Structure formats: C-alpha cells, structure tokens
Amino acid sequence: MREYNFDGLVGPTHNYGGLSPGNLASQSHGGEPSHPREAALQGLEKMRFVSGLGVGQAVLPPQPRPSLRALRALGFTGTDEEIITRAAREAEHLLRLTSSASAMWTANAATVAPSADTSDGHVHLTPANLSQMYHRAIEAETTHAVLRSIFGNERFFTVHPPLPGSGHFADEGAANHTRLSTPGHAGVHLLAWGRSAWQDVPGPKRFPARQTLEASQALARLHKLDPKQVLFPQQRPDGIDSGAFHTDVLAVGNERFLMLHELAFVDHAGLLQVLREKLGPEFRAVVASSAELPPKDAVKSYPFNSQVLTLPDGTMAIVAPMEARETPAAHRFLERVVAEDTPVKAVHYLDVRQSMNNGGGPACLRQRVWLTDAERKAITADVFYTPALHDSLAAWVRRHYREVLRPKDLQDPQLVRETMTALDELTRLLKLGNVYDFQQP
Numbered sequence: 001m002r003e004y005n006f007d008g009l010v011g012p013t014h015n016y017g018g019l020s021p022g023n024l025a026s027q028s029h030g031g032e033p034s035h036p037r038e039a040a041l042q043g044l045e046k047m048r049f050v051s052g053l054g055v056g057q058a059v060l061p062p063q064p065r066p067s068l069r070a071l072r073a074l075g076f077t078g079t080d081e082e083i084i085t086r087a088a089r090e091a092e093h094l095l096r097l098t099s100s101a102s103a104m105w106t107a108n109a110a111t112v113a114p115s116a117d118t119s120d121g122h123v124h125l126t127p128a129n130l131s132q133m134y135h136r137a138i139e140a141e142t143t144h145a146v147l148r149s150i151f152g153n154e155r156f157f158t159v160h161p162p163l164p165g166s167g168h169f170a171d172e173g174a175a176n177h178t179r180l181s182t183p184g185h186a187g188v189h190l191l192a193w194g195r196s197a198w199q200d201v202p203g204p205k206r207f208p209a210r211q212t213l214e215a216s217q218a219l220a221r222l223h224k225l226d227p228k229q230v231l232f233p234q235q236r237p238d239g240i241d242s243g244a245f246h247t248d249v250l251a252v253g254n255e256r257f258l259m260l261h262e263l264a265f266v267d268h269a270g271l272l273q274v275l276r277e278k279l280g281p282e283f284r285a286v287v288a289s290s291a292e293l294p295p296k297d298a299v300k301s302y303p304f305n306s307q308v309l310t311l312p313d314g315t316m317a318i319v320a321p322m323e324a325r326e327t328p329a330a331h332r333f334l335e336r337v338v339a340e341d342t343p344v345k346a347v348h349y350l351d352v353r354q355s356m357n358n359g360g361g362p363a364c365l366r367q368r369v370w371l372t373d374a375e376r377k378a379i380t381a382d383v384f385y386t387p388a389l390h391d392s393l394a395a396w397v398r399r400h401y402r403e404v405l406r407p408k409d410l411q412d413p414q415l416v417r418e419t420m421t422a423l424d425e426l427t428r429l430l431k432l433g434n435v436y437d438f439q440q441p
C-alpha cells in the first residue's frame with residue numbers, strides 16, 4: 001500500500017472573497033487582488049517537490065466557477081452572460097460565493113478509507129457535503145462526479161454519495177480525519193468533530209464548528225471500519241475559537257507519528273494514552289503547548305497544516321508552509337520535532353502563499369489516498385504526476401489563467417467563458433470524461 005497525495009489544481013477564479021467566518025486568513029485577506037496563475041503554479045511546484053521526494057502524487061481538477069448551475073438554482077435565468085450580469089447587479093455577494101475556487105483544498109473533497117482497513121476490502125470514498133458554508137457546499141456534486149470518474153472501477157472502489165444534507169451531517173472531509181498505523185497493528189482512524197447535532201456538548205463561542213459527530217460516525221459505518229479501530233475525538237472549542245476551523249489546522253499524523261497543539265482536541269492526554277495502547281511502543285507524538293507555540297502563531301503560520309510524508313527509506317519528512325519558518329515559535333517547534341526521537345528527519349518549507357492567504361496550507365491542498373498496486377492500475381485517468389504531466393499542466397495554466405483577479409473582475413461575463421474553455425480542455429488532458437455539468441448533452 002502506497003500513499004498518493006491528490007492535490008487540487010487551483011482554479012482560474014482563485015480569489016479572496018472573505019467568505020469563511022472562523023478562518024482568520026480568509027477574513028483578513030478578503031477583497032485583496034489575487035494571482036490565479038501564480039497560485040496554480042505554486043501548487044504545481046508543490047506537487048513537483050513531493051513527487052521528487054519519492055512520494056506518490058496525483059491531481060484533482062478544479063470546478064466550473066462562477067457556478068452557473070448554482071446561480072440557476074437560485075432563480076437566475078437567461079444566457080450564461082445574462083446570468084452573470086444580473087447576478088453582478090442584484091446579488092454581488094452570491095456571485096462572490098459562486099465564484100470561489102475553494103475546490104482547490106482537496107483535503108475537504110472527501111474522506112477515504114484504504115482497503116486494508118475496510119471489512120469488504122474496498123477503498124471507500126465519501127465526497128464531503130461541506131454543508132456548513134454555501135460556497136463550499138456547491139462543490140459536492142461535481143466532486144462526486146470527478147471521484148466516480150477516477151475511482152470508477154467497482155471491483156476495487158466504492159464511491160458513496162455525499163452524506164445527506166441538513167446541518168446534522170455536516171461533513172468537511174479528510175481535514176478532520178487522521179489515519180495512524182504501526183507495523184503489526186491495524187490502522188487507527190481519528191474522525192474528529194466540532195459539534196454534535198443531537199447531544200448537548202459545549203461548543204465554540206465565537207466561530208462556527210463545522211463537522212458534526214454524527215457525520216463522523218456515519219463515515220465510519222459507511223466505510224466499513226472496525227469500530228474498535230475508530231476514535232471520535234472532539235476538536236477543542238477554544239481551538240476553534242482561536243481559528244482552527246478544521247482539525248488539520250492544529251494536528252497532523254502519519255503512520256506512527258502524530259504532532260498536535262494542545263488546543264487541537266479535548267483531553268489530548270487521554271487520546272494519546274488510547275493511541276499508545278492501540279499502536280504500541282513505536283507510536284510517537286509531539287505536543288505543542290500554548291506557552292511554547294501561542295495558538296495565534298500556530299493559526300497564522302500553519303506548522304500543523306504540513307504534509308508528513310513517509311519517504312522511500314522509511315524516514316519521514318515534513319512539507320511545511322514558508323510562513324512556519326518565518327514565525328519563530330512555529331519554526332522552533334518544527335526543529336524540536338526533528339531533534340526529538342521521532343521518525344521525522346527533515347522539514348522543507350514551500351511557498352504556497354496564494355493559498356495560505358485563504359487559510360489553505362500544504363495539507364489542505366491534498367487528499368491522501370492509499371492504494372495497492374492493483375488499485376493504482378485500476379485507475380485509467382491520467383491524473384498521476386509525471387514531469388510530462390507537469391509541463392502540460394503548467395502550459396495549460398499559462399494559456400488560460402489571468403495574472404491578477406480583482407473583486408470587480410468576478411463580474412466580467414467573459415470569466416465564466418474562459419473557465420469553461422479551460423476546464424473542457426483539462427478534462428481531455430487528464431482523460432476524465434465529461435465530469436462537468438456544462439459538458440452534459
């Protein structure tokens with residue numbers, strides 16, 4: 001079994017809409033001009049780097065934005081251009097919401113369980129309904145179509161529909177999921193959550209909790225995980241109130257290693273105790289206290305939103321955002337992780353600033369999928385990273401993406417046409433078939 005990181009290709013409408021309450025970066029950068037071409041190229045460079053470390057790498061496509069489907073469903077009629085013009089005039093906020101390139105954060109695209117852990121031996125994937133925020137909820141339908149196209153071989157894969165709507169099953173995907181494992185012990189799944197639909201659990205006071213306990217429980221059932229191997233830790237309410245809107249803002253784990261901030265989970269000490277029992281003495285955890293790493297610094301610089309990657313030699317490397325090197329407390333913490341008795345032997349800092357300014361670090365930009373050789377071979381789409389694919393994608397980005405996008409530019413009816421042309425070409429490049437609604441007959 002090998003881990004493949006499916007990175008989201010940043011879409012042509014990447015912009016700073018200020019759309020996510022509780023996501024401090026999104027709030028503070030809202031209204032600034034964005035640089036879609038640079039953003040997409042930064043993403044591609046990250047893929048090149050991770051692939052260069054010898055780690056499995058693949059890509060997921062952006063979604064059509066502004067979403068004409070969403071605007072039509074809300075009562076806008078006429079030609080595509082008329083819809084954009086009228087929405088710009090009458091409902092600028094809706095146009096902003098339906099223009100977000102948020103599908104780039106593929107950690108939120110779905111939750112995945114590897115075949116080694118499921119009782120029917122299938123890889124299970126459930127697209128996240130993202131129902132907590134409208135600009136993200138409109139991703140689910142297309143994500144489902146894309147996953148069905150890539151993971152369509154029913155001998156190996158089960159792609160579930162998104163969890164049913166209503167806030168009760170609000171699901172934010174793998175941003176709240178961590179799989180840990182040690183040799184000789186079955187994989188353990190942490191399916192975290194921020195609020196409960198029906199139980200009276202104290203939650204955050206300032207910012208919304210996105211994932212529900214009930215959604216996490218449904219995922220464990222759907223994915224046919226052994227109940228003994230699943231834990232449902234609660235995100236600490238004061239962690240969410242500090243800006244940790246997803247678990248992966250304050251915690252990240254890989255195989256036998258977990259690093260977390262003390263504000264990540266309620267009773268983290270109890271959680272680590274259970275993990276030690278389930279995973280044995282090889283399991284390693286490093287906890288940052290608020291004194292060592294103030295939550296403000298952790299949220300601003302995202303040391304926990306790193307990718308922790310197992311390298312071909314068995315050691316691990318961390319791919320962190322540049323901001324974590326520039327913030328002394330975060331930098332010191334990551335240095336400590338390498339210095340201590342952990343599998344992590346190196347930290348690499350990459351520039352994904354265009355995404356970071358919307359609250360998306362290296363870990364947000366990727367969905368982890370564990371595949372055996374046979375499962376890998378059952379995927380026929382051209383989504384696996386190669387230097388040749390990199391070159392075609394970079395050329396595609398340079399051909400179609402604007403350099404700058406200001407908030408006013410979202411009102412340009414030409415943008416929707418440009419995006420459709422680009423995405424239509426991309427589906428042929430990646431051999432995805434007709435996954436977008438505008439491609440349906």
Ligand SMILES: N=C(N)NCCC[C@H](NC(=O)CCC(=O)O)C(=O)O
Binds near residue numbers: 102361364365
């Ligand atoms: N932590 C993980 N895994 N993902 C990060 C998602 C960031 C995303 N930002 C946004 O949607 C901002 C869009 C804007 O404001 O334009 C969100 O808040 O859902």
